[in-house]
Amino acid sequence: AAAPVPAKEDFFGCLVKAIPARLLYAKSSPDFPTVLAQTIRNSRWSSPQNVKPLYIITPTNASHIQSAVVCGRRHAVRLRVRSGGHDYEGLSYRSERPEAFAVVDLNKMRAVLVDAKARTAWVDSGAQLGELYYGIAKNSPVLAFPAGVCPTIGVGGNFAGGGFGMLLRKYGIAAENVIDVKVVDANGTLLDKSSMSADHFWAVRGGGGESFGIVVSWQVNLLPVPPTVTVFQIPKTVREGAVELINKWQLVAPALPDDLMIRIIAFGDTAKFEGMYLGTCKTLTPLMSSKFPELGMNASHCNEMPWIKSVPFIHLGKQATLFDLLNRNNTFRPFAEYKSDYVYQPVPKTVWAQIFVWLVKPGAGIMVMDPYGAAISATPEAATPFPHRKGVLFNIQYVNYWFDEAGGAAPLQWSKDMYRFMEPYVSKNPRQAYANYRDLDLGRNEVVNDVSTYASGKVWGEKYFKGNFQRLAITKAKVDPQDYFRNEQSIPPLLAK
Ligand code: FDA
Numbered sequence: 001a002a003a004p005v006p007a008k009e010d011f012f013g014c015l016v017k018a019i020p021a022r023l024l025y026a027k028s029s030p031d032f033p034t035v036l037a038q039t040i041r042n043s044r045w046s047s048p049q050n051v052k053p054l055y056i057i058t059p060t061n062a063s064h065i066q067s068a069v070v071c072g073r074r075h076a077v078r079l080r081v082r083s084g085g086h087d088y089e090g091l092s093y094r095s096e097r098p099e100a101f102a103v104v105d106l107n108k109m110r111a112v113l114v115d116a117k118a119r120t121a122w123v124d125s126g127a128q129l130g131e132l133y134y135g136i137a138k139n140s141p142v143l144a145f146p147a148g149v150c151p152t153i154g155v156g157g158n159f160a161g162g163g164f165g166m167l168l169r170k171y172g173i174a175a176e177n178v179i180d181v182k183v184v185d186a187n188g189t190l191l192d193k194s195s196m197s198a199d200h201f202w203a204v205r206g207g208g209g210e211s212f213g214i215v216v217s218w219q220v221n222l223l224p225v226p227p228t229v230t231v232f233q234i235p236k237t238v239r240e241g242a243v244e245l246i247n248k249w250q251l252v253a254p255a256l257p258d259d260l261m262i263r264i265i266a267f268g269d270t271a272k273f274e275g276m277y278l279g280t281c282k283t284l285t286p287l288m289s290s291k292f293p294e295l296g297m298n299a300s301h302c303n304e305m306p307w308i309k310s311v312p313f314i315h316l317g318k319q320a321t322l323f324d325l326l327n328r329n330n331t332f333r334p335f336a337e338y339k340s341d342y343v344y345q346p347v348p349k350t351v352w353a354q355i356f357v358w359l360v361k362p363g364a365g366i367m368v369m370d371p372y373g374a375a376i377s378a379t380p381e382a383a384t385p386f387p388h389r390k391g392v393l394f395n396i397q398y399v400n401y402w403f404d405e406a407g408g409a410a411p412l413q414w415s416k417d418m419y420r421f422m423e424p425y426v427s428k429n430p431r432q433a434y435a436n437y438r439d440l441d442l443g444r445n446e447v448v449n450d451v452s453t454y455a456s457g458k459v460w461g462e463k464y465f466k467g468n469f470q471r472l473a474i475t476k477a478k479v480d481p482q483d484y485f486r487n488e489q490s491i492p493p494l495l496a497k
Pocket residue numbers: 041080081082083084085086087088090091092106125147148149150152153154155156157158160161162163164165208209210211213214215216436437487
């Protein structure tokens with residue numbers, strides 16, 4: 001890619017008038033590379049070929065964010081916002097096109113304020129999910145929140161694109177449990193639910209990051225969990241019947257009571273059945289014997305614990321502790337490629353057998369499969385921008401890691417081939433994908449007359465948002481008609497002719 005256009009001195013001059021200099025990093029600053037790299041999770045986007053920001057702004061309050069927007073608009077510098085930096089395509093801190101942009105990095109805005117009595121919390125976008133979960137548990141052992149599984153994910157990006165984890169069958173997605181927000185819009189105005197339009201409030205809760213302003217913080221409903229939950233992890237190889245078990249799982253798991261979630265992680269010749277039950281082992285084992293006896297789950301598989309302990313347990317294993325929820329220095333930063341699918345019709349058993357052949361090919365990745373049904377499927381498609389609801393049996397995420405820059409050819413090829421192989425068995429017209437599992441192979445916006453076009457956005461946008469895409473684009477035209485907040489997959493404004 002070509003080099004970005006030269007630094008805008010006036011922009012920096014404008015920033016320093018409103019924001020303390022210690023919160024600003026110009027490209028020439030010695031700390032700039034470290035601050036930029038801090039939350040780059042996918043090493044593919046660290047290399048020098050990527051178009052980097054000219055400045056990084058690390059606000060400590062909403063007025064700094066407002067000033068950044070005002071200065072950016074005045075001096076034609078775009079802003080990309082970064083919370084946890086987990087964007088699969090790195091769009092929170094890199095651009096595919098040469099452009100002058102600054103990153104608003106929210107890593108210093110991480111407050112979690114819990115009101116256990118009211119069962120609500122305000123959480124800043126820069127907090128990681130683990131900090132939110134920890135903050136809730138510190139106040140109450142019987143309250144929880146249904147967001148992503150990995151504790152280092154940023155609240156900002158996760159909630160903006162939906163957000164789901166092991167509580168998805170009980171409580172749906174993070175975004176639908178948000179009851180208020182504070183957002184800095186494209187004019188630099190700070191809005192909340194009472195001062196923004198109903199469409200704008202709808203769009204920020206699931207319509208994807210970046211497009212609808214910078215969300216400073218979110219107020220959420222906290223949801224009840226019992227004092228004890230039970231986790232089990234049962235690996236089964238193909239020789240031990242993995243094919244037959246997955247074939248049964250795809251019908252059973254989406255129809256289980258909402259207290260029980262059994263997801264699958266398939267890798268090599270193995271399917272790991274990972275379950276979380278909102279209750280004790282004593283009630284779980286008879287339930288499993290009646291609904292899914294073939295798995296052979298029994299009391300020896302039970303790990304009972306408070307809900308909060310289940311989060312690091314599921315993510316990192318038995319040895320993990322609550323402090324892993326607060327660790328922001330996770331050093332696992334592979335080169336990675338991701339894709340996703342939604343399945344509405346059971347995949348034939350013969351195809352599952354073929355899938356296990358794919359999973360041992362050179363460059364093979366893994367498949368993470370989350371069953372839907374219960375709460376996540378009960379919400380109407382238009383209630384939030386997240387449209388993957390009634391009739392979805394399960395979501396598939398294809399994940400591929402490699403550990404040196406030159407090692408990408410085989411995994412990237414495998415991802416493409418696997419995705420093509422799965423086409424007959426997954427959703428069609430459009431082939432749906434989860435917005436938070438961002439994939440630029442689905443399409444990129446074209447910019448004409450300095451505005452992203454609706455036609456180019458529709459190509460990828462209907463895959464993430466189905467019929468909600470048009471309402472998102474109409475809303476974008478109302479709140480940001482000049483398309484100030486944009487990236488390669490931001491919602492384009494659908495402007496009236
Ligand atoms: P990041 O900061 O990169 O932002 C992502 C996007 O949102 C960017 O476009 C950014 O500009 C925008 N954005 C960020 N903060 C914003 C703000 N305050 N206001 C407006 N826009 C903002 N998902 C899931 O639902 N369940 C899961 O279990 C997992 N697991 C998982 C594991 C791992 C290891 C990774 C890397 C990712 C996941 N994900 C996931 C996907 C994750 O939800 C997705 O990448 C989120 O967008 C990440 O949010 P961050 O704030 O970390 O990303």
